Amino acid sequence: MHEYLTKMQLIKPYTSHIENLMKWFSCEQELKDWTGPNFRYPYDLASFSADLNLDSLNAFSLVDDKSNLLAFGQYYLRLNRCHLARLIVNPNFRGKGIAKELMMRLSELGTAELKVNTCSLFVLKHNKSAIKAYEKFGFSESDYPDKLPIDNCKYMIKG
Numbered sequence: 001m002h003e004y005l006t007k008m009q010l011i012k013p014y015t016s017h018i019e020n021l022m023k024w025f026s027c028e029q030e031l032k033d034w035t036g037p038n039f040r041y042p043y044d045l046a047s048f049s050a051d052l053n054l055d056s057l058n059a060f061s062l063v064d065d066k067s068n069l070l071a072f073g074q075y076y077l078r079l080n081r082c083h084l085a086r087l088i089v090n091p092n093f094r095g096k097g098i099a100k101e102l103m104m105r106l107s108e109l110g111t112a113e114l115k116v117n118t119c120s121l122f123v124l125k126h127n128k129s130a131i132k133a134y135e136k137f138g139f140s141e142s143d144y145p146d147k148l149p150i151d152n153c154k155y156m157i158k159g
Contacts, residue, residue, distance in 0.1 A: 007065040008098075010105050013054070015045070017061040017069045022048050024091055033124055034088055036150050052086070058110065059086075062102050068093075071102040075110035079145065081120040081157065082110035087130075099133045107158070118159025125152050134158075 013021075025031040028041040039051045052059060052074070062071040073087040084106055089098045107119045121139065123130050131154070139156040148155060 008062055008070060008101055008105075010060040010062055010109065013059055013061040013072065015049075017063075017072070018049055018052070018054075019045060020069045020090075021072055021088070024088065033127060034086060036122075057085070058113070060106065060109075062098065062105065070098050073102050073106045075106050075114075075119075077114050077116070078120060080116055081118045081159070082107060082114050082116050084110070084119055084121040087121070100137055103134075103137050111159075118157055120155065120157045122148070122150055122153045122155055124150070125154055131156075 022043065022045070025034070031039060031041055031043075035051070040047045043051070057074045057076050059074045060072070061069055062073070064070055069090055070093050071087070071089045074085045075082050076085065077083065084103065087099070087102060087106075089102065111117060111119065119139075120142075121134065123134060125131075134156055137158065139158040141154050142157045144155040
């Protein structure tokens, strides 16, 4: 494993991480592609933090040894799976294996904490780079047992 990746750690997000994360979106559509339909725009720190449901969802920042925010992600129990949500890599660090590292660490932590063996996620069908990353990590498209909660998305599972 690359030395850079071994120095990363998942931590609870600091306010400064959320402030940094807020800067990664240049328009409402970019935000909606990441968050889904129920996120306020424009946003401020209070609304962004509230809409992330930081009090009720497991949320983590992936940071390097200098505390740089590399990525962010959340997980929760959905259909007896560790459901990964709001996965995003800092635009300045994309293409360096960080998405894989984020998914691996969240999956390990989430499946252990939630006492389940599989993971799931939703991804918008037009987000080809995310779909490619998820497939490389072992996710595959699966039928969802109900109407999908978001239009134009895929349900993917791994496990």
